[in-house]
Amino acid sequence: MQFSLPLNAPVLTRDAATETGGDALGNLPEWNLDDLYTAEDAPELNADMSWLEENCAKFAADYAGKLGGLDASAMLACIQTQEEINQKAGRIMSYAGLRYYQNTMDAGRAQFMQNCQEALTEYTSHLVFFSLEFNRLNEDHLAGLLAENADLARYKPVFDRMRAMKPHQLSDELEQYLHDQSSVGAAAWNTLFDETIAGLMFNMNGEELNLEATLNFLTDQDRSKREAASHELARVFGENVRLFARVHNTLAKDKEVEDRWRKMPSPQAGRHLSNHVEPEVVEALRNAVVAAYPKLSHRYYALKAKWLGLETMQTWDRNAPLPMESERLVSWDEARAIVDGAYGDFDPRMKEIAAPFYDKGWIDAAVKPGKAPGAFAHPTVANVHPYVMLNYLGKPRDVMTLAHELGHGVHQVLAADQGEMLSSTPLTLAETASVFGEMLTFRKLLDGAKDQAERKVMLAGKVEDMINTVVRQIAFYDFECKLHAARAEGELTPDDINALWMSVQAQSLGPVFEFAPGYETFWAYIPHFVHSPFYVYAYAFGDGLVNALYAVYEEGDADFQEKYFDMLKAGGSKHHSELLAPFGLDASDPAFWDKGLSMISGMIDELEAME
Template structure:
């Protein structure tokens, strides 16, 4: 039960700017007042004893428990999960505020080491649960309604039954995790946070350099892209070593477990059937020509170029107003959009702004990108941004606040049932983004502004759907190739370019050095095959939003009920009230047609607003 840290999620749409007003910072005292706080020591001491007592009371005895006894066991396990989660949330969030601070890195490692040691005796729990016959467990659920509420937890554990190792091996894997994947993750994070890029006389970090890829000045975009390529190339042996090691470690564990594919573990964790993911993947790849290829050909014309270079992919349009949006205005835009949908949504989001639940500014050593971390159900989520004041930054705020609203609503399920699988975790975030986009589009003052907004949304959706499925294909190829032996940096570069050309299309040239851009994507390191969840979430929300626009009765009530369910229901059950089914291949076409329809609009507007 080693607690996962809140991994930073790169947001390809973060932007740059100044004069933003006072940006909020995290107040982590709702978790603990300080690293040396007596409350933290109290909880760590409690955790050590609680884990030992749990093992003493239950190891070897789970199969003999009656329904009341099993419920008490589950509640004790849940409390351990909550306290361990609180400690690691505090340690992880402090670390991501300043990943280059050795004290913060040491504190997080020490907490992780202790919790891993304390929770090792609990490994028996899932192993013994999985040895109880189905009919015996079903009888316990029938006998106790409170226990039956936890049935989804048992179902998730039992999904791993075919891949379970011996008790001794499971304990070994749990123990050595702190010097395995998590150690390589930390090396990657610290290396990325410490990189410096020299762009036109300025020394910049990764986030600020990536932001320049959206600069109005094409020469500045090119300088940033070439410096990124040069720096990644200089460090490519290290990044190749990280990927080779993590991919091989996964292959070894998958082989021992008997998992049929490298993706199996992710599909099980996401509670999604492999054929549903493949239907999504195939639908998106088949749609490349009518989505990304078609859009980038339009953009090439707008920019007046014979070919797009990679530094033009996220370039602003020529007619785009290079305005900076202050923090207060961004807050109003998002909360107004949320209020228009349902006042309750804005009421849940509002405290994030004034209670220290958002860390918005760009600071040296801070992790790049953006995320919303749910912490634990008896505290509240925290949102991290790198806010630099461009319109797409407002979309990132809307996105992460959507996560926050979802996490607040799901907290009522309790620690073991609140967390949603990745495939559903993006629902409220992408929906919040869509609400904000539609609000801004309705207020557009002329066709040129509407065109810029539409183009920006299409680019965001391409980044979320097309790019992430291309990333998924890259990972599939990477893990398959690694099974044949060690991969050189050139080998990995070639795999990367094979999906870039296919997904981006003929409008692009690819500069020398772009083949190394796989190196900075954190998902490949932190969460293998995570990326398809973005495309799943975007497709799901596009279909959901279409139902909303069609005037589905009581949509808001159904929507909040879906978010409140957290991880307690399967995607089929959650989508049924809306008349949707993600296992139907046509479901994905419904979502993709929304993107295609926006490109139709842009093509129709071209003559009038070019």
């Protein structure tokens, strides 16, 4: 049981980019982590460390080899004790991880996080027996315990997910070994990747910039700046591509070895099990999106090429602003007013839940040296509250990012009442509230468009975001599938990985694109491939699900808000089929995904009609 930092939405995939916005953005909030701990040497943190060391050992002494003999009330006490252990460990790693992400170049913060990780790995080694022994319980015996005690029966979804791993668990000794070496295995390679990415510097017009600041030029109105940034990104990625290839080779092989020992049927199977989603559902999603490439990305980018006055587009034109798009910066206060308005119009409770994020130091918005790129919402633990990280630049897409991450935050606050074990939402559903929050914000902005030109810019921006969320992420998923399949056959050179990357890029972006030399290395900076293999399909899952949900909302379901809040409050306590049933939706139906994709193609229809 490794307590690494579980970022439910580690990094948004809009190619978020960074430069200083100056005073025009206003007073950007920063985190106050005191609700976790006040300092590395805080007495409360030291006390929790000591408590964990003592109680992890006590847990093993009290329960190892004895689970089969526990009655229902004793089993409940066992589960609740483990839940308390999880909560204290999660609190410590949340504090260590969030401090680290504020400045990944600070050696002291990195050391503190690693020391915490190693200590908790050592303490929780006593807990490895639990899932193994629990999975050996007789089905009828367990069913009897659940029938006898309603409080214990609440944890059935946790037990179901745990027992789904039963066919794939190893011997007690091997599981103990994997646990003990975890902090110097994949986790160490993840840290190497993070520190390397954070330390990369790019030369733009004689100025040394970090990755975020350089990526920001890919959305500049000036095409020459976009091109220069793309070439500079390619240069630096190319200089470091051997290291990135080593990271990917090692992690993919490490996963292949463990998957083989666990008898996983595919590299993706572990992710599907943790997401509590059937492989055929993911396959239906993937196939629906790939089949829709021509009517989505191919069609939209051909339209965009005309707007930009180009016969063919280069990859640095993909996220270019439209010629008629305003370059006005959106201040932080204005961004808050926009999102608050959208949330409040949907339901006042949404705005109320979001308020403390702004006012109590739950958001870190400013761009700072060494700060991790992108954006995420981290739920921490059920008895504290989430924290949101942004790199806010004042662009319209940054407003949507705020809406997205606050959606995660609202979801995490509502689900926290389920408790530590049941609050965590599978990745396939974790994007629901975030994408829905974006959609609410977008629709409010669209309704307020002052003329057809402004409406066109807004529609185009939303289509691009949805293409990045659906098409781009499924292309990423296909790249990962190819990467892991190829690695199973042997070591991959950087050129091998480059070729796999290009094979999905051409297919997904369409014939209007040309690919200048250097773009083949752009897989190197995507953190999902390193931290969370096969995570990316959750974005497409969430977008498709929300598009279908929003269609139900627009149809005027009188009880929609209550059903929606009930869905968020459920956290991880229900399967996706149970959560969607009140809305009349079924993700296992291939037509479900076509319904969501039709919303995107409908927006493209409207854009074409404006020509």
